[in-house]
Amino acid sequence: MDFTYSEEQRMLADSLRRFVESEYSFEKRRRNAREHGSFDRGIWSSLAEMGVLGLAVPADHGGFGHGPASQVVVQRELGRALVQEPVIPSGVIATAILAHHAPAALQAEWLPAIASGDKIFTLAYLEPDSRYRPEVARTTARKAGADGYVLNGRKSVVWHGAAADTYIVSAMLDGALALFLVSRDAKGLAVTGYPTMDRLSGAGLQLADVPATLVTTNGLEALELGLDHGVAAQCAAAAGAIERLIEITAEYLGTRKQFGKPLASFQALQHRVADMLLQKELALSMAYVAAQGLDATDAAERRRKVSAAKVVTAKAARFAGQQAVQLHGGMGMTDELEVGDYFKALTMVDVLLGDTDLHLERYGEAMAA
Known part of the structure; x- marks a missing residue:
């Protein structure tokens, strides 16, 4: 896989850099979190127009059909600005699941809507006692009529769940994990949204005989694929x-300044910034490793590379965030500077989409396989 930016990728990166610098200032990001639940419909439409939401959607469904290498380019720029909109849940995870595992009719119905930004998807797979494990689900599904299903159960920590129009929900069907589509306005669905520490939002879902559409009975394979795409992004x-x-x-x-000199002139602080730079290069390198893993034909190799990238990146993110707060001194502990926003977002890298313990276990299992 060649990670040298192509001319098209360079133009996309430059456009995104200009966009986030003008539209995602510190003040606008804070106001978006405070007043709009970390979701701005205008920003979302702009991202769709720039091709961000349809980047991985196949061309015959209104997208661009780009691979993981282009996703690295886009997510790197969005990460620089801490873009709060649900690009990864909808434009990456849901797209991967639907494009690889949904029937053709569902792909034709929903993938164009994702690419255009008309519909926002997110994944509801965690439960109060699942501990990140995708195969663990107490939510159940049963047939209702000729082609329909109903779901009963509870989902927790649904990333951007309050902003979503449609949920991809995991549930047990005839003793095996399956994935279903559930509409936000479905009868029997209760959505409880809440803010998270990184100024984003989560939600809990309560499902009581909620009508649903079957995506795939091969739920675990589809779910792991979607999560791996999400981790890479x-x-x-x-x-x-x-x-x-x-x-x-x-x-x-x-x-x-301190003692009449800029803090940057002190060698000890220079060394700490150098350590942060090393961690940044390590995280970026592992992002490339994860993207490369998504192109692997062997599932064990994909899991090995993606989980390794998650563990190393989470450690680098935590280190960089902590160092930045300390280098800002007392100001780093206040809410007045944006360093705190970055610290919180980077701290959450470890716990979103599976923590270090889970991915170390996955890595070990993949190595054994």
Whole structure:
């Protein structure tokens, strides 16, 4: 896989950089989180127009059909600005599941809607006692009529669940895991949204005889594929966030003075910034590894590379966030600077889409396989 930017990728990256610098300032991001639940319909439409939401959607369904390498380019730029809209849940995870596992009729119905931004999808697979494990589900499905199904159960920590129009829900059907589509306005569905520590939003779902459409009975394979695509995108976004956080920190050290000298002139602080740079390069390299893993034909190889990338990137993200807060001194502990937003977002890298313990276990199982 060639990770040198093509001319098209360079133009896309430059366009996104200009867009987020003008439309995603610190003040606008805070206001978006405070007043709109971290979702701005205008920003979402702009992302769709730029091709971000349809990047991985096949061309015959209104998208661009780009592979994982282009996703690294896009997510790196979005991560630099901490873009809050549900690009990864809808444009990456849901797209991967539907494009690879949904029947042709469902693909024709829903993939164009994802690419255009008309519909927002997210994945509801976690439950209160599942501990990140996709195969664990107490939610059940049963047939209702000739082609319909109804779901009963509870889903928790649904990423961007409050903004979604449609949920991909995992449930047990005849003793095996299956995936279903559930509309936000479905009868019997109760959605409870809440803010999260990184200024995003989550939701809990309560399902009581909720009508649903079957996506696939091969639920575990489809779910793991979608999550792996999400993790790869998350790693690239984290690398972009670390990159921007280093720039913010370097600027602060260059302007803040102590003993009549800029903080940037002190060698000990220079070394700490250098350590942050090393972690950024490590995170970006692992984002490439994860993207490469998505092209693997062997599922064990894909899981090995993606889980390795998740573990290393989460560690790098945590280190960079902590160092940035410390290098800002007392100001780093306040809510006045955007360093705190980056710290919170980078801290959440470890717990979103499976924590370090889970991915270390997956990595070990993939190595054994």
